[in-house]
Amino acid sequence: MDKRAINKICKLLRLAQSDNPHEAANAMRHAKAMMKKHGISEDDIQLSEVKETETTTSSQNTPAHWMRVLASTVADAFGCRYFFRETWGTNSVVFIGVHPHNEVAAYTFTHTAPSGNKSPLGIP
Template sequence: MSDSRKDILKKIKKCLALSASSNEHEAEAALRQARALMEKHGIDDQDVLAFEASEQHAKAGAQSSPPLWEQVLSNKVADAFGCQVIFSSGWALSPAKWKFIGCGVHPEVATYAFQVLHRQCKRARAEFISDKLKRCKQATKTRRADLFCQGWLHAVSGKITALIINEREESAIDAYVAKNYPSLRDLKRRDRNAGRNLSDRECNDIGAGYSSGKNAELNRGVGGAEQIKLGAS
């Protein structure tokens, strides 16, 4: 979106806010001005609504088909901070991204949370592979490490409460997605353990991840308006 269009939308939003004034004449004048600006610049109600939302992104771990555990993490974080998340595939020199869409500071907070938890999970995964899976074949290492991550995320999920957003914010997010991503497709799940009957050893991998995930930490204040607290239990 160009800066000039952003400025116009800001003016319209300000006029619409003034249209709620208790002063009847002032409210009518503000509403007329808002409608005049919208008609002049080809802006509709959905454009105005979508302007209330924004997005921030975090680098994804795969260019086209992220592993299931990373998808789960992105969804849990999005729910925790009142956002919708979409995956944007990478190409050439442009890395794939997880895009968190929400209102206010929520996208920034969600992106930060995803980045921190993603780093912690990857670090714990690498340590688990080094300690427990050194003698396994590469495919087995990857598959069992995914189970470890599954357990890790289960532990973290137990500490996160989904943020309930109001109907206006939800509508703004939906409008933003509809305007900016009209051709979204379902993301294919890359589950390396799909359809398997897990052995006791593999179940223990999940348990090891759960134990490790209980030590996850996430503490930060954003703009003095939002606090993230996720301490070890």
């Protein structure tokens, strides 16, 4: 699939939300023509916005229960999915969602999780 075409179509679709009706109609017409020319569906456009953002945790072991609860809560709040990844003894949380929700979820997790591996509020 042509990434440049998808990016151009995304820009046209954003322009199609313009307050200027002539500009919006023209942008939508061009977007639909490009989608037809390149064989790109609306689903392809939506999926192109799904990204992943990884943030390192302070845990060297299996993530504690409170860390899994926090990651789950943050992911739910921002409409994302998440999973933990272990790479060479370093744990991280990966948030997957529509951009920029994934980045906001990772930022929130990073700034909400306490430093070290201590549980906040006595959660086991």
